[in-house]
Amino acid sequence: MFWRKEPPIVLSIGGSLIVPNGGIDTEFLRKLNAFVREQVKKGKRFFLVAGGGKIARHYRDAGKDVIGEMTNEDLDWLAIHVTRVNAHLLRTIFQDIAHPRIIENYDKRLINWKEPVVIGAGWKPGWSTDYDAVLLAKDYGANLIVNLSNIDWIYDKDPNKYKDAKIIKKLTWEEMEDLVGNKWIPGLNAPFDPIATQLAKKLNLTVIVTNGKDFDNLEKIIEGDVFKGTVILPYHIDASFYDREYYTGQKGAYRIARMGSMTGRIIHAISNFYRALLIKIFLNPKNCLDIGCGTGRLVKYLRKLGIDAYGVELSKEVLELADKQVKPFLKLGHITDLPYQDNQFDLVTTFDVLEHIERGKIKEAIEESVRVSRKYILHKIYTKENLWISLMHAKDFSHISVFTKDYWKKLFSEISHVSVLKNSFFRLPSFIETIFLLKKD
Template identity: 50%
Template sequence: MERIIVISLGGSIIIPDKIDVNFLKGFKKIIIDFVEKGNKAIIVCGGGKTCRHYQEAAATVSNLRNEDLDWIGIHTTRLNAQLIKTLFLGIVHEKIIHNPNDKIDFREKVLIAAGWKPGWSTDYDAALLAKNFNVKTVINMSDISYVYDKEPKNNHDARPIKEMPWKELRKLVGNKWDPGLNVPFDPIAAKEAEKLGLKVVIIKGTDLNNLKKFLDEKEFNGTVIS
């Protein structure tokens, strides 16, 4: 039976400081192995550090509105999406999706999407694509292995959370979106995902063996939000 997965791929995983070619090679192999079993993959690309560098530079030179900063971020997601699309030439949908509400005739094995418009991150776009393709789980590949009860980089006693309800996650991330916000899952997306009854799985993006375990429906490391 065909499975469709939706992946929200953090831009900082694609380009931590410079483009991570080894990650791209490993990610390509895992996705191709998955779709060769009769499945499909929808990959939504974030902006990551590239986005933040551009936003910081622009804000240093000019007094920008949040909408201006968001548009900078959106275009960095589209650049990253173009890069990811090249990994799957021959099996990827020709058009990179910007508006997740578009009616998409998705016959290929892989579909790539990027940022749509200001007001949220690509996590929200991933939630809408999941809705439109009747997918119940979104995989969020980010720079953390789990959601923690407090910020782990500065708090050595931070506890990883393996399962949490949307109510807890939304309390953790708040309700407001700011351009370049770095949280486990965008607050606007969290609200939408809860409304849609989606399950979101937060996993460390660079741990490709762990991604493969999840796709193979084996035990994996990460936080399940539902």
Template identity: 35%
Template sequence: MKIVISMGGSIIASPSPSRNIDIIKDFAKLLVDYYNRGHRLFVVVGGGQLARDYIRVAKELGADERYCDEIGIRATRMNAMLLVAALGKWAYEDILDDIRDDSRLEDDFGISRIFVMGGVRPGQTTDAVAARLASKIKADLLINATNVDGVYDRDPNENPDARKFDKLSYDGLLEIVGEKHRAGVNTVIDPTAARIIREDKIKTIVLNGKRLENLRDAIDGRACVGTVITE
């Protein structure tokens, strides 16, 4: 299978990567395991606390939105590089700076090694990059690994009685995350990514990336704790 994993910075880099060394190591082990079973794996790493801290400070220092995004992208790439460090010879060392017009993506990337990247350009979250990548390589599965157990009817961190969906339609996902990104509004998948997922009918599973058994269940096709998004 061709699998794209959007690995939340919330898992790797919050509150700081030094607190997540074991999970980065275990995630790398899991990736190598599935790679050696013949899967093609593409991981897009998010920014987490590192990105948010830098963006907040840059804003306070007077940076505009685009510049803040540039800083955030660099943070995602730093996080991606930690995963590359843990993967060693199993990953391509260079973090790709764009997915457009890159023939390597179709020709080889994912076959010779595990593919890891961060954000690519301002105005686009790593969720959206992962969805674009999944659509470009015609992935069989997109996994959105984050710090909650799936998609809920409301933010579970703010509403203790929020209810998790085991399954959700593409339209249902868009209803929850909203059609358009609104600054400061925290969503489990960003609306641009949700639109790409609906348009290209990408089979997507949102799950808690802190528990790696969830990822195994999702890839192996077992019932998993998470939210399956299909038609």
């Protein structure tokens, strides 16, 4: 069934990658062909949206040179037709695995979509192919948009004109609006156009802008490894985001705040005791590390059950909220750089942590949790199957990596020196929670 398949990935392919200087770059297309087919073998699905690039600007310039002034609508139509020629070339390359229809009207949804590749082109004046890519992500549930350009990063100004241009590795949509403005101009050369920026901001999407010719780097993006490229996010998500308000107020998106009310404290106390009891019954480790421990409630109950438990937390503000009796067992630290030795704990846990990690650091975070464990690693993750979340949570903007259960299963299976266990821990149905138990080889 469709919902069991991995969500599609949208690749917005700059036209200047396809036709850089008046001639088609067949070497780029060969590499793109090989890359997409290899990823399809791994179960990935793609929307490939073709841009117009330099050749589209050449057509617009030619028209203006001959007749003088042209309307913005006429200029846009020239570019749209260039994107459709580029899209048809991509459709020809992927004809055996692509949907037969090239998307040129984004109001018409695909019916009985089964193919792993779909090609998209320009639609109508005033909307760029960046905007079309955002529409596809919205309509088909894509969890990743990668804008393939001829630059490695977004800069604070044009690096071709200014030697002191600075790399921007991460920015919010509001900051992106300040950079590119809020008005569409035909032929605008921007890393992500203003109209697409406004829609992506409204939808709280994450977009990565990177060099389209570096396919090794593109694979790292898709696989959740460390990569080169600028990440555009709805908000800055760092230690400062997880403050007192996140745990005690509505910022954490709980219908009932964890610590802001007596009811919330009781519910979360029961939840943590339940988790501690299951760990004691099914795994009974001598010692345990809880990553993203918050105020240390799980650590507290594990220690009461006779387990030598410790916690590590990103937020200093949150650690200050911990009970005095548990504070000595908690440390400040980040999941990608844990302040512990190799093979130090029988069990390492994360509860609702990995969905807060940006895509490029997920694999690094998992490998670090494996490093400090000598036996088991348990990850409870919020995934797309967990429908209960709509009952217990409002929108949590720090959930920047919400994927399917199959995505995580595949990722864990690719981590070296561990195996994924199936029946060694009690699990509730997937519409309630998703738990993975790994064993170190």
